[in-house]
Amino acid sequence: MxxxxxxxxxxxxxxxxxxxxxxxxxxxxxxxxxxxxxxxxxxxxxxxxxxxxxxxxxxxxxxxxxxxxxxxxxxxxxxxxxxxxxxxxxxxxxxxxxxxxxxxxxxxxxxxxxxxxxxxxxxxxxxxxxxxxxxxxxxxxxGPLAHPFAPLLNPRLRDFSLREGLADAHARWGYDxxxxxxxxxxxxxxxxxxxxxxxxxxxxxxxxxxxxxxxxxxxxxxxxxxxxxxxxxxxxxxxxxxxxxxxxxxxxxxxxxxxxxxxxxxxxxxxxxxxxxxxxxxxxxxxxxxxxxxxxxxxxxxxxxxxxxxxxxxxxxxxxxxxxxxxxxxxxxxxxxxxxxxxxxxxxxxxxxxxxxxxxxxxxxxxxxxxxxxxxxGKDWRVWNGPQVQHLVQLNAEVTDTALDTVDKLVGPGSVRSLVADQIVREALLTVSSDWPFMVSKDTAAAYAVDRAHKHAHATREICDAALSGRDARAATLAGNWACADNLFRGLDARRLRGGLR
The missing domain is CATH 3.20.110.10 (Glycoside hydrolase 38, N terminal domain)
Known part of the structure; x- marks a missing residue:
């Protein structure tokens, strides 16, 4: 043959x-x-x-x-x-x-x-x-962390998600x-x-x-x-x-x-x-x-x-x-x-x-x-950015902007690792998972999907709010509490977000 x-x-x-x-x-x-x-x-x-x-x-x-x-x-x-x-x-x-x-x-x-x-x-x-x-x-x-719909993702977070996903594979499997x-x-x-x-x-x-x-x-x-x-x-x-x-x-x-x-x-x-x-x-x-x-x-x-x-x-x-x-x-x-x-x-x-x-x-x-x-x-993007999921598209954009802006203020050149910044990125990535709009568009457990997207968005926002208002202890407590549920990607380091696309 x-x-x-x-x-x-x-x-x-x-x-x-x-x-x-x-x-x-x-x-x-x-x-x-x-x-x-x-x-x-x-x-x-x-x-x-x-x-x-x-x-x-x-x-x-x-x-x-x-x-x-x-x-x-x-x-x-x-x-x-x-x-x-x-x-x-x-x-x-x-x-x-x-x-x-x-x-x-x-x-x-x-x-x-x-x-x-x-x-x-x-x-x-x-x-x-x-x-x-x-x-x-x-x-x-x-693949990239948390399975985002990459074309709709902020390019900076998209690059980070892909690189960290490949690093995660190496860490788990010793395989690139x-x-x-x-x-x-x-x-x-x-x-x-x-x-x-x-x-x-x-x-x-x-x-x-x-x-x-x-x-x-x-x-x-x-x-x-x-x-x-x-x-x-x-x-x-x-x-x-x-x-x-x-x-x-x-x-x-x-x-x-x-x-x-x-x-x-x-x-x-x-x-x-x-x-x-x-x-x-x-x-x-x-x-x-x-x-x-x-x-x-x-x-x-x-x-x-x-x-x-x-x-x-x-x-x-x-x-x-x-x-x-x-x-x-x-x-x-x-x-x-x-x-x-x-x-x-x-x-x-x-x-x-x-x-x-x-x-x-x-x-x-x-x-x-x-x-x-x-x-x-349709072989296009309608499942993830169509009229029925525009509320999630807007949510993702808002959460991503908030997360990136906060991380930029928390970690700078030469700074030590920040577990608060890490958890902000982790929750933002879970918010923008492609699964949630897919489940809404296909009407498969749509209420669960909307709840999950908003739950991770809420986690991102409340940690960011505490961090930006100088309530460092509160931000650390919130990050730790959310990490008890969302304890994945422990190698994720928000400092690697700096600098945008390389």
Whole structure:
């Protein structure tokens, strides 16, 4: 087969620790950890043990990495897994045979997850990530702190966020990512020079940003920074709301719960079937369906590689990109499908590699100038600056100005580190997270998102107000109290904000 296929997985959750549990909050982290991160990392260990290398590019945002290493999150995750097993026990002793089968199945799954967590995750996520990077089974992609929508961010804070995010990766993993997943695949002309200055060699954009011509990476502007585009023809084969694999009738339904235990008892049954009418999930029906979808995907990749290679007269690159949380959390059978795909593609003659290996092996075309873009609705910025989130756009601008002005007054040339200034920057970065406007625009826990944005904005403002009015002890107390909840990025040093873009 000509060319190379590259899978890119983007792993991200906003900072959830100490900000609610249910229905939105830490529960989101523990569900994703149990259903996605545990099985995906276990799969990668198996692939590494079999000597496989350069299987895909794995983006892990600094804010997610911080939660996977956080002692509170680790202890709470262990409790969540134990609670999962208790809830399964409750279902297993029910008189209803379907709930008995559900409980027994979930009890075994919880036991396996507990064993895997105790064995591999008890010291946090960083040892896992370091080991996978060292084995060469994946390329690890970094990113900016707290996942901001970079094009709308003050350039000074944008530069700081990116550089500190890369430094955070080095501190946690002893590894310097050469590629990043730009939050929301968002881009504004000129950002390529900032990437080059920070040492970023490649990043992801969505297919329409390259006008659908994603068969090669493209240097951006006058830099050597390469933009790789997501191939929508292949990617939408998996993750399409109308025809994607996870919607098959036999797969476990994400949205239907057994409300007594919180377990998921039903299969999709049909796309228009109401939750109360869905049939019980039957794992024995699934294996053959997974195999059919693996074969279909492999065939699609082959067809796309051949067509794109013929079109451009040279071996093509095909990049499929997804959220990691799709595999397991949203699509229960996803991790099994993913491992079978990765093992079957080479058997079908398809070369598998990473973004880094694609760049190294010459899957790069002529330079381009990229437009303002994202991978959101409309492939523009409307999700993050549309009319429904203008109040958050204004909030972000006000908080950023207040934070930068205050930090400039607190730290100067030769000054000692200020924990007050550090916490101001930390809260400002959490305020401008891209997750909050996304959740509002998509009406997914919008009230939680607005509350979180305003909570971090309030923290920023009250620390700034105390600091600027000379109430140093009060400012230190406020900063310390907020740090109890938002204790991420402890290496962040506000003094590095001085001087603007370098």
């Amino acid at each position: 000509p060319g190379q296929f590259t899978l890119v997985l983007h792993s991200h959750l906003p900072w959830l620790a100490n900000h609610g549990r249910w229905p939105v909050g830490e529960e989101w982290l523990y569900q994703s950890w149990a259903a996605s991160y545990l099985p995906v990392f276990a799969m990668l260990r198996r692939l590494a043990d079999d000597g496989l290398r350069d299987q895909f590019s794995l983006g892990i945002t600094p804010v997610l990495a911080a939660q996977l290493d956080d002692p509170h999150c680790g202890a709470s995750m262990y409790e969540w897994l134990a609670d999962w097993q208790l809830r399964a026990t409750e279902a297993a002793v029910d008189a209803d045979p379907d709930r008995q089968a559900l409980g027994q199945r979930e009890y075994r799954a919880a036991a396996d997850a507990l064993a895997g967590f105790e064995t591999h995750w008890r010291h946090g996520g960083s040892p896992q990530i370091r080991a996978l990077a060292a084995a060469g089974v994946v390329e690890i992609l970094g 990512p050469t590629g990043i997943w730009a939050p929301e695949c968002a881009f504004a002309p000129g950002m390529e020079t900032e990437y080059a200055a920070a040492g970023v060699g490649h990043f992801m954009v969505d297919g329409p940003t390259l006008h659908g011509d994603t068969a090669l990476g493209r240097p951006v502007g006058d830099t050597d920074v390469v933009a790789f585009g997501r191939d929508l023809v292949v990617s939408y084969r998996v993750w399409s709301p109308k025809s994607g694999y996870p919607g098959h009738a036999a797969y476990r339904d994400f949205h239907t719960y057994d409300h007594a235990t919180g377990l998921k008892p039903a299969r999709v049954t049909g796309r228009t079937v109401a939750s109360e009418d869905k049939k019980p999930y039957e794992p024995e029906r699934v294996d053959a369906v997974i195999d059919r979808h693996v074969d279909d995907f492999v065939a699609q990749v082959r067809r796309r590689l051949i067509a794109e290679s013929e079109r451009q007269g040279r071996p093509a690159l095909v990049v499929a990109a997804f959220d990691t949380e799709l595999f397991g959390h949203w699509w229960h059978e996803g991790p099994v499908w993913l491992e079978r795909v990765l093992r079957r593609l080479p058997e079908a003659g398809v070369q598998v590699g990473t973004l880094a290996s694609a760049k190294r092996d010459g899957f790069v075309g002529e330079p381009v100038d990229l437009p303002a873009s994202s991978w959101g609705s």
